[in-house]
Structure formats: C-alpha cells, structure tokens
Amino acid sequence: MATDTSSLNLNKEVETAEDFLPILGTDYVELYVGNAKQAAHYYQSAWGFQPVAYAGLETGIRDRVSYVLQQDKIRLVLTSPLQKGGDINRHINEHGDGVKVVALWVDDATKSYDETIKRGAESYMEPKKIEDENGEVVLSGIHTYGETVHIFVERKNYNGPFMPGFKKWDPEYKAPETGLKYIDHMVGNVGWNEMNKWCEFYAKVMGFAQLVSFDDKDISTEYTALMSKVMSNGNGRIKFPINEPADGRKKSQIEEYIDFYNGAGVQHIAVATDNIIETVKALKARGVEFLYVPETYYDTVLDRVGEIDEDLEPLKELGILIDRDDEGYLLQLFTKPVLDRPTMFFEIIQRKGAKSFGKGNFKALFEAIEREQEMRGTL
Template sequence: MQRSIATVSLSGTLAEKLAAVQAAGFDGVEIFENDLVYFDGSPADVRRMAADLGLDIVLFQPFRDFEGVSAAQLARNLDRIKRKFDVMHALGTDRILVCSSVAADTIADDGLLVDQLGVLAEAARQAGVVAAYEALAWGRVVKRYGHAWKLVNAVNSPHLGLALDSFHTLSLDDSPDGIADIPGDRIAFVQIADAPKLVMDVLEWSRHYRSFPGQGDFDLARFTARVIESGYTGPLSLEIFNDGFRAAPTALTAADGHRSLLYLEDLTRARLAQEGRAPAASQPLFAPPAPPAHVGFQFIEFAVDAQAAATVGEWLGRMRFRLAGRHRSKDVTLFQHGAASIVLNAERDSFADAFFQQHGLSLCASAFRVDDANVAFERAAGFGYAPFSGRVGPNERVLPSVKAPDGSLEYFVDEAPDTPTLYESDFVLTDIDGPTEVGPLTGIDHVCLALPADALDTWILFFKTAFGFEAERSWLVPDPYGLMRSRAVRSADGSVRIALNASVDRHTAVAESLDRYHGTGLNHVAFRTDDIVKTVAAFAADGVPFLRIPANYYDDLAARYALPDELIDTLSAHHLLYDRDEHGGEFLHAYTELVDNRFSLEIVERRGGYDGYGAANAAVRLAAQAQRRK
C-alpha cells in the first residue's frame, strides 16, 4: 500500500520536509495548508518539487467548519472551498480533508448536515476532486466515524468519502470494528497516529502528544486490520502533531515515521493471520522476517584506551570476573563471570577507537544471542537500520550487525552445534584468574541507558522493530534536580531488558551523563545473583565501593513494609535497596559508586517472580549519587 506522511509531522521548511520524506522511503505526502502558505513559491512549484522527488501529493488539508451553518455562511464556505479546489489542481492532488465542524454555533441537525455535505459533494464533482469528511474527536456535533459515515452514506456521492483517523477513533475508546463494514471504495483517506494513554482534554492530547505507531499505547493493528477488511486500497498516511517532532532533525523523524508504518503493516498482517484473514493482493503489507523467538545477552562491549581498560579491568576483577581470553587479532579482552561476558575493546583505528575518541569510556556495542543471526539481521536491515562491517581476521566469526540510534553497534550471534563457539573462534581462551568462587553472578539482568529527551521514542521504536521487543509502561522518576522519564523494553521472556532514561532538565543525573558522554551513554549495568547478601559482602571485602544509602531510608522501609528488624539490619549493613510488588515478589539491589565517574554497576536479586526494576528506590538512589557528586 502507498505510504504517506503529512508535512505537519516534520520540522523544517517545506523543501526540507519533502526531501526528508523521499529519503525515508515514502512515496506519498500530505500537504498541510500552513506549509504551503509559508512557502515562497507557487503550488505548481510544490507540485514540481514533489514530482522530481518521486512523491505523489495524496491530500491537501485541512478545510474546517464547512457544514452545520446558516445559508449565508454556507455560500461563503462554498466560495472558500472552491478556491481551495483551484489550489489542489495546481498541486496536482484530487483529495482534500474536510474536518467536522467545531464551531460553537454548529447546527445539530443531521438533515441539514446531509444537505450541506451534498452541496460540498456537488462542488467537488464539478471540480473533479474528492472531499474526505473526517469526524474530529472534539467535533461540535460529529465526533465519531460512525456518525460521519452515516452522513457520507446518505449523500451517496463518489465525490464525498469518509476520512478515518486512528487518533480520533481510539482516543474516544470508539471500537474500530465497524470500519470493516464500510465499503472500501467509500473510504477516501486513512490517517494513522499513535499516542500514549493520557487523561486530558482530547484536543490538547491530539495537538501535542501524538506519536508514530509503536511509540504509544493504542491498538493500531486492530484499527488498521479493520481498514484492510473494508477493502480500502488507498494510502496509509501518518499525521502526527508532536512538539518534540517539530524540533527534531527532519530526516531522522521522517526515517522513524517510515519504519513505524512498516512496523504497523507487519503487526496488521500478523493480526489478520491470527484472525484467519489475509489482505487482498491489492493490499500488500510489509512482511519482514519474524523477530527472534529467543534473545539473550551474549556480551556487552566497552570502548577503552589502555588507561580505561585498566580501570574497568580492576573493577571487574574485584567483582570476581575472570580474564577469560584475549582476541586473536585485536587488542580486545574478554572477562566473564557466570553467564555475564564483558568485552573491552582497545583496538586502534577501529570502530571502538573512533567511538572512544568521541565519547570516552563508553558502551560501544552489545551482542545478542539469537536463533539465527542472519535472519535477525535481515529483519533489522529491512526496517532501514544501517549495517556495519568491521575487520575480521582469519577463521574469525563474521557477526552481522546494525547501528543503533546513537551510532553504537548491535551484534547478532548464533551458535551452531558441533562448531567452535564465538569465544573459541575469536579468542585465545585462558583461565589465568581461575574460576569464579564466591557469590556467583548468574548473568546480565538489564542495561540502563541515558538518552537525550528527544531520543526516547526513537529507541523504543528501534527495539520494537529490529528485535520485536515489548515496551513497558513509562514512569516519571524524581531526581534532586528535576524529573526523568523512564521506560524499559524487554524480550518476550524477559531475558533481555533495557531501561531507557531521558530528561529535559539540565542538571539531572541523565543530563550530566549526556554531558560526559557527549551524547547517549550507559547509566548502569545490572548483574543477577541468587544471593545478594553473600555476593555484596564478598565484593565489598574485595574492595568494591558500594553506594551508601541514608539510614532514614531504612527507617521508612520498615514502616512501609513491616519488615523484620533482622532483615532491616541486613539491608542497612550492606546498603541494599528493597522493593516489593503487589504479588509479594521482592527485589533487592545495590549500586556501586560510579566507574570513572560515568556509570555504576548494579547487583540485583529477584524473588517470587518480581518483574520490575525497583523504580520506587530510584529517587533515593539518585539523591545518594547526587550527594556523592558534590
């Protein structure tokens, strides 16, 4: 199906928007009236610009407050829209979006509305165009698509069709199922927008908080599946009003938009298949390889120089990691503890070296264990993520990889039976430090990244599209110097969890991380253990400095959860944080001091099926870290 986006969804000039739309892979575009009004050229110039880029102008919008008016006002409205028809002819488009009236004096009389929309349809017929009538969620009289369809159907003209917008339907909790019963050829246009679930005025919600598919909370696949069932074969077009998008780089936003439509098509195709249905041949939907059924952390990789490698290596040694191997052809070392693997890359004139020059000691890559690395790579590349190829020595493994939104790498690794493992093929393995002895870490529990405020939704979309991860609910975390927004993504079975933190405030921990890294950076890595008290005690004895938690926290903890004094004493003695969920699951965790003033290492123990991240303790942890920074 044709993929389109409204120019209002992007920042920049009209010329910049059109170029970004084409570069992102769209083949259609909606021209928003203000973009045309502010353009220093004629509508015919816009038509030529779009044609040169291979873009169809699929809609001109919006036209407001046509119907439900007095006879005198109708005459004025008719003159006004005929002028817009002339603009449409110059633009080379045959569709105009007509929004249901929001005027306070709109006349609530369906008979009158049908008559006046009939006048609109006749004017459109004479002009050789189609008016797409849309029910705004805040319309004065018409606010649901079912009502709009009743009026359009009564007019019964091929020059008046129904416009559907997922936001206007789903923001009102209006079931989209009735869309399937509308003849597809009577649906003149379909606009798509996601949004977070918010309790607020629907107009403000629409004007500021729309997002691309996959970035919000709406069940868009259900909506789009019903559109496909109707037989509609026209464009699917993004119309996103979002304050962040209006300030974000045009090309990056357009690329995210195109990926989000591909993602929605994939979800829609899967939804139809689940329901025993399939799109017609005239309704082709994007069909990438399925996301990996099983995903796990293979290793995380730090960009280092000699000094940073020594610093991190010392920390890892105190946490009972063993130096497990050295790379066969590169200045790369492998540390392991239980199932947790850490790679330190100090290779000169490499990707990691360039990453270190830009960001300093930082997380430059993550490797994910999947069933089939090539298939996982093909899925990510199909969504437009840039592939990466580095130098590979003789008999070393080629790891398919793509670049994440911050330019770091995401590797895909699979292991075939009866063949050397990645570590056996690429490293000279050694046991010079001996095996892990005390308080074993069982693996990496999660990774937490600090992001620029306008990058959070991009990262959510990245993990959903490339990996098929699920996004958890977002929450606000109080920092001593502002607020942080946090949202996590995870694999279906929770084997991989990645927490994403962002903040618009200039002095929060996230903001300071962004300054240190000159961009996105690692906030902390969390390692799992089955006995956190024993593990933390052993690590502390070996010189690992843990973040000190105020005594007042433990007094409050005892009051909140009625914990035994003995447990409170144990938590306090080891500076352990504690959380409990509504099902009785428990989460015990401790943070180290910052490594090189950049990131911390967290030890966690999950009990009784606890599935969160200890969000209730984020404020005290951030306050303790802020105090240490003073």
C-alpha cells in the same frame, strides 16, 4: 561454547511483544577501554570475573587487543587499540571508556539481520561467517542509540573458548567469583525528547514491547527528574530501560552522563545475584564503591514493602534498597561510576519474585546520586 538451544525455555513472557526476532540471551557486552590489560585485572580482582579468551598481536591481530572474561552467564569483552588513529581511539577520546557492543545471542544471525534491516535498522555489519578449527560463528550487526551497536551472534556450530580469532586465556591468577549470575537489564541514556523515538525503534525494528513507563512524577527529587520506559523482548530475557532527561531545577544524572559521554550510551548494567548480601560484602571487600543510602531510609522501609525473608540489619549496614510489586520484592544496590568520567555504573539486583525495577526506591536513589554530583560540582 556450542550450546544446544532445543532445551531452552523460550516461552513468551511478554505477550504484547511481536517477537519476530527470537533472542536466546545476552551473548556479550564489549567495552572500548584505554587499557584492556589493566581493565581486565580490575574486573577479575574486584568483580570476580574469570579469564576466558584473548585476541591481539599473538593471535595475528595488529590493530587491537581484546580480553574476554566471564562469570556464570555474564560475558565481558574489553578492547583497546594498539595503534594511533582509527575508530576505537576516536571512540575512547570522545566518550571515555564505555560500552560499544551489546551482543545478542540468536539462532540465526542472517535472519536477525534481514528482519531488522527491512524494518528500518541501519546496518553496522552485514552477515559474515568466521571459522577456525573449533567451528564457525556467524555475526551481523545494526546501529542503535548513540554509537552503541547490537551484534547478533550465532554460535550453535562453535566449540571454542569464545569465537574464531581468539585463543584460550588461562593465566595463573584467578580471583574467586562474587556470585553474579546474569545480566538482568541494561539501561540506555538518550538525549532530550529522544526516549519515545528509541522505544519505537525497539518495538518496530526488534519486536520488543513496553513493559512499564515512569514519568517525572515517578522519578524526581527537589532538584532533578528523568523519564524512563522499559522495553523487553518476548521471552523477557532482554530488558532495555531507556532514560531521557526531564526539566528540573538543576542538572540531572542523565544530563551529566550525556555531557561527559558526549551523547547517548549505556548508563548501567544490572547484574543479578541469588544472595545480594554475600555478593555486596565480597565486592566491597575488594574495593567496589557503592552509593551511600542514609540510615533513615530503613526507618520506614518495611512499612512500605512489608515482610521480607532477610534480616534488615545487614541490608542497612550495606545500604541495600528494597522494593515490592504485585509479584514479590527485590533487593538492589548501585555502584558509584566505575570509570573516570561519571558515566557508566553497575546495579546489583536480587529478585524475590518481583518483575519491576524498584520504583519505590527512585527518590532515595536519586538523592544519593545528587550527593555524588554535588561533590563533583556537576549538580
């Protein structure tokens, strides 16, 4: 698991980012879930994640169990409590299953902690070194919106399957992968009038820069609206759009999320693929459900986005959306919520040069979400 960072291209892509906190990438995303064993089976079977590591009673941990799964550069940690009481139980009771940790891979976890704390971050975990026969990992952490936390992971001196405290998990069952490559961006939903506060947090505390902003004229339908700003670190590997509700005639998806999650949290994880048609076909065949896009969307889409490499018919059959910016175009599709509560979902994205986030699709996407909200009785 140790990685030589000397050959990584960490060129600055976002010139306005102060970038005093070099981030090499997303290390892992940890979800607190009611049943980690069954959730792990879902992400293996439906999504093609591969088993990596395990921690629990067999490894000397008494209060929780964690399964680590990976597909290319995307690493998920699924954690459940083993006893009554405690913070994980409380978190699940309050929020349902959801993202607790967005872990960031860094070269120096102590420096990352010190730099963010002195700029105003609230401490979640002071720097600590954990060791086993495979080497050492240094961890530290800070709070962000809601109960979400960032843990800084320094693993340059570690060669084990994940980190100390975990053992290799190598079950007989391994589902084929579905072509997912890396996390493109992760979206946070925050409460009314909190977007600017958290964008300022990422700018001031973590040295991020604002890439783009959308207001309620950009992201609205007849009924609902939201505001969004996209924050990015210097090398462009970490992108965090931050959404807040905006006034509309009915309850927006952001308000629905906050009502059911009971506060701010991670709304969706956008995962990249090099072939969205094959990836979505594989996911659908395994039971992953996507939002419905009306066929009329495709009547005029090429007039808006121009020529694309793909045949339109398979995109239409799968409901894949298309958008273009000055740099190229992108293909994207959104799942229905993957949890019982209408909170977290996934986006599948393939970039063909585009660096934007599908602004031209917002209206179609929102209308699709509103159809789902109507069925749930929450619009």
